[in-house]
Amino acid sequence: xxxxxxxxxSFVDACSISxxxxxxxxxxxxxxxxxxxxxxxxxLRNEAWRYTSLKQLERLDWQKVAEDYEVGELSWxxxxxSYKLVIVNGKFNYxxxxxxxxxxGAFIGSLSEALVSHSELLETHLGRxxxxxxxxxxxxxxxxxxxGYVILLSKVELTKPIEILNVGRTDGQAIAYHPRNLILLDxxxxxxxxxxxxxxNAGSYFMNSGTEIxxxxxxxxxxxxxxxxxxxxxxxxxxxxxxxSDANYTSLVLSDGGKLLRNxxxxxxxxxxxxxxxxxxxxxxxxxxxxxxxxxEHEMPHTKSEQLFKGxxxxxxxxxxxxxxxxxxxxDGSDGQLTNKTxxxxxGTEVNSKPQLEIYADxxxxxxxxxxxxxxxxxxxxxxxxxxxxxxxxSILVESFLSExxxxxxxxELADTFHQRITDWIRAD
Amino acid sequence: MLxxxxxxxxxxxxxxxxxINLAMGFGEVxxxxxxxxxxxxxxxxxxxxxxxxxVTKGExxxxxxxxxxxxxxxxxxxxxxxxxxxxxxxPGVSSMxxxxxxxNAVRKYRGENELDAMDFLKFVRETTKMLNITDDMLKxxxxxxxxxxxxxxxxxxxxAVLKPTLSVLDETDSGLxxxxxxxxxxxxxxxRSPHRSMLVITHYQRxxxxxxxxxxHILADGKIVRSGGKELAVExxxxxxxxxxxxxx
Numbered sequence: 001x002x003x004x005x006x007x008x009x010s011f012v013d014a015c016s017i018s019x020x021x022x023x024x025x026x027x028x029x030x031x032x033x034x035x036x037x038x039x040x041x042x043x044l045r046n047e048a049w050r051y052t053s054l055k056q057l058e059r060l061d062w063q064k065v066a067e068d069y070e071v072g073e074l075s076w077x078x079x080x081x082s083y084k085l086v087i088v089n090g091k092f093n094y095x096x097x098x099x100x101x102x103x104x105g106a107f108i109g110s111l112s113e114a115l116v117s118h119s120e121l122l123e124t125h126l127g128r129x130x131x132x133x134x135x136x137x138x139x140x141x142x143x144x145x146x147x148g149y150v151i152l153l154s155k156v157e158l159t160k161p162i163e164i165l166n167v168g169r170t171d172g173q174a175i176a177y178h179p180r181n182l183i184l185l186d187x188x189x190x191x192x193x194x195x196x197x198x199x200x201n202a203g204s205y206f207m208n209s210g211t212e213i214x215x216x217x218x219x220x221x222x223x224x225x226x227x228x229x230x231x232x233x234x235x236x237x238x239x240x241x242x243x244x245s246d247a248n249y250t251s252l253v254l255s256d257g258g259k260l261l262r263n264x265x266x267x268x269x270x271x272x273x274x275x276x277x278x279x280x281x282x283x284x285x286x287x288x289x290x291x292x293x294x295x296x297e298h299e300m301p302h303t304k305s306e307q308l309f310k311g312x313x314x315x316x317x318x319x320x321x322x323x324x325x326x327x328x329x330x331x332d333g334s335d336g337q338l339t340n341k342t343x344x345x346x347x348g349t350e351v352n353s354k355p356q357l358e359i360y361a362d363x364x365x366x367x368x369x370x371x372x373x374x375x376x377x378x379x380x381x382x383x384x385x386x387x388x389x390x391x392x393x394x395s396i397l398v399e400s401f402l403s404e405x406x407x408x409x410x411x412x413e414l415a416d417t418f419h420q421r422i423t424d425w426i427r428a429d
Numbered sequence: 430m431l432x433x434x435x436x437x438x439x440x441x442x443x444x445x446x447x448x449i450n451l452a453m454g455f456g457e458v459x460x461x462x463x464x465x466x467x468x469x470x471x472x473x474x475x476x477x478x479x480x481x482x483x484v485t486k487g488e489x490x491x492x493x494x495x496x497x498x499x500x501x502x503x504x505x506x507x508x509x510x511x512x513x514x515x516x517x518x519x520p521g522v523s524s525m526x527x528x529x530x531x532x533n534a535v536r537k538y539r540g541e542n543e544l545d546a547m548d549f550l551k552f553v554r555e556t557t558k559m560l561n562i563t564d565d566m567l568k569x570x571x572x573x574x575x576x577x578x579x580x581x582x583x584x585x586x587x588x589a590v591l592k593p594t595l596s597v598l599d600e601t602d603s604g605l606x607x608x609x610x611x612x613x614x615x616x617x618x619x620x621r622s623p624h625r626s627m628l629v630i631t632h633y634q635r636x637x638x639x640x641x642x643x644x645x646h647i648l649a650d651g652k653i654v655r656s657g658g659k660e661l662a663v664e665x666x667x668x669x670x671x672x673x674x675x676x677x678x
Contacts, residue, residue: 377480382517385477386531386587387505387538396530400521400570 007058008040011176014064015143022119025145028127032142035132042136051320051352052262052291056234062176062206065089071096072200074165077226078413082163082194083108089169089205090177091147107152108162111180114150121152125182130212130240134266138238141178141210148179148209153189153219161192168233170203181211185219185247192222194414197237199230199257207235216244223249224414226421228257238264243303245271252279252409254418255290256425262291269296269303269334279409280309281402281418283425284317291320298327298334298361307338308405312398313349314429323368324356331361338368343375343401345394345429395426430455430492430626431595437486438475445471447651448487453595456623460637460662461630463648464670469630470514472648473599476628477511478504491595505531506538510593512584514600519571524583527571528553532590556589560616578609585616596620596627602636614639634666649673 004012017029041057042049071088074096085108086096092110102108107118114122132139149164166179185191197207207229215221229235235258243249255261267276276296284290296305305325313319325336342351355368375397383393399422406418431453438446445468453459463469475482476489478501489496496504519527532552533543544552557567560582572580581601588596598617602610617640621627629640637645637659645661646653647670654673655661 378517379519381477381479381501382513382519383527383531384501385479385505385511385513386527387502387535387591388530389502389534390500392530392534393502396522396527397519400519404521 004037004040005058007062008036010062011140012037012143014176022115022123024123025115029143029145031127032132032139032145035139036136036143039136048135048293048322051322052260052289054234056260057206060174060204063173065091065175065177069169071167071169074167075196075198076163076165077194077196077417078161078163080160080413082161085149085162085164086167087149087164087179088167089175090179090207090209092149103156103158105154106156107150109150111148111150111182112146114152114182118150118152121184122150122182125184125212125214126180128212129214129242129268130210130238130266134240135238135264137208137236137264138210141180141208141238144178145180148181150182151191151193152184153191154186155188157188157190158192161194164193164195166195166197166207166209167200168198168205168207168229169200170205171201172203174204174206176206176208178208178210181209183211183213183221183223185214185221186216187219188217189219190221193224195223195225197225197227197229197235197257199228199233202231204232204234205230207233207237209237211237211239213239213241213249214244215241215247215249218246219244220248221250223251224409224411225251225253226417227253227255227261227263228421229261230257231259233258234260236262236264239266241265241267241276243267243269243274243276246273247271247275249276250409251277252281252406252411252418253292254281254283254421255292256283256421258288260289262293264293266295267297267305268299269305270299272300272302274300275304276306278305278307279405280307281422282309282311282319283422284311284313284319285425285429286315286317289318289320291322293320293322295324295326296336298325298331298336301331302333303331304335305337309340310402310405311342311351312345312402313342313351314345316348318349319351321351321370322354322356324358325366325368327359327361327364327366329360332363334361334364334366336364336366340370341401342372343398344372345375345398395423398426399423431628432490433487434490435487436475436484436489438471438482438484440471440482444485445651446475449648449651449653451646451653453626453628455626456621457644458621458627458629458640458642460642460645461628461648462632462634462645462662462665464674465632467648468651469648470599473511473597473630476509476597477501502534503538505591506535508592508594510588510591510596512581512588512596512598512601514603516572516580516584518573520573522571523567524569524571525553525567528567528587528590531587535591553590556586559619560586560589561612562586577604578606578612581605581609581613582616585613589616589620594625596625598627598629600631601629602631602633610635611639634662637662647673
């Protein structure tokens, strides 16, 4: 075993395993500790982390989250009727959540509650699709597994969306937390989930989430996320998704907050007819670092994936996009498309775009493309020659670059929120 | 209303305009004709304020103000309009939103109230009919997938709604067939008025059949080498430019 850095060691030391916990949970946590202890926090030598350094984590002394905390005003993404979950510093908050009237037989609530009420289902799903072997951060997350949200739907079509508010809040002390979330849709279930990551107060927090999503047997999940963490936040959101037969996972992500964000998504198209469509918008300014890393595993024939990630960088921001489409042996007739485009608004910005295809099957339709550019001088002049001031002209062009695919995702009222965030970001830049 | 005095301009360090003098009054239409490479487009870009066109000498007074000191958007606000030879495509920007942003920007500059969506639609509809511009064109992204004729009609539409006092038409006839030329020519002619001046830049005389100029200037090698009435255009059409290019050389 390598000697761990002080910070890595402190994260291991912070794990608490009680002998009274469920035996399978104990072994899941122990396995997490073991995997994480092998390497500790990833460095740039780790291929998957070549462009994103977590060195900043070494500079602070990260504490566990205190039991009692105050919460400020909650900022919901939509004004419409929805089930509302509030997670503060990784802890599910029942008193702020509004989950009344959830369909019978379905479950929505905290991980700790689900461990008691749905122990068997959790045993067969937790740690199965976002595993400790996938990444050191997921291993670390598993070792701390204690709270987060759980949504279980079987033969249920939700008529209103679920909105999840993940609040990071700290004043002085730097805190670290590792929520584990689980979403299970089975047998023709349908749901729409809006997830909002946001920070209150300007303190440092390290949010290391692990989310496992199973969309099985003809189910459809729309899972849209906005990462707008606080200015000193370091966020790593690891998500593992398994899409089953004739099932569909659709997700549009927008990130504009945090000091550093790594959105790490791995999707397994595990049965024929499984489809996924992912969109991403990243906006970064000043010294922000944003990393969207996506791996799509086409494991079975006739599976389909589509990814479009677009970003705009300004100031000294750094952007990373890594997209990998893996078509496994035997996954004939798979269709995988991937596009990444980045617009650089100032000379201090940098982007690393790494699209990859790994194909081990026949008769597949795959493509990838990547482009990096600047605002077109001719387009800017055309707008200005029509009386439109420079900043407005710039904003029109950036918005048109980003907005074109928002409508494809049928976001309903949330589309306005996405457009508004883009406009606000441009204005603030 | 427009006075160009001894205007010199360079592009990438190369002198293209070599001392242009021109004076236009209110309501006048002047044509600038010249062979390829004579500096016609450079003159239009200098007047509109495009980056990369450096004025090294001379001045341009527009309604008594120093035009060259203004940003492109300020010139538009002051009433200068350039109809592009090659209108720029703006993917993802709907024509309607673009027009509305432009109209409201110049209205704001001129101290007028901005139009809301309904009033704006009414305002635009009056003009689109005349130029044979369909609602479908207005919904599409600016100039994306437009034919040559549609692009030029779109330029004239912008000119109509922005109500300029000085319009510079840069080879507005290029790439147009006879019918499109007539629509564009009629559209421009309809915009003529005693307080609107136009500078029509063209290689050929045919546009001037539709937009009849008060004066014609021949531009060759960055200078105006001859000025005259509308009959000069006819003469040029018959004799060609060879005489002037030889003169200039």
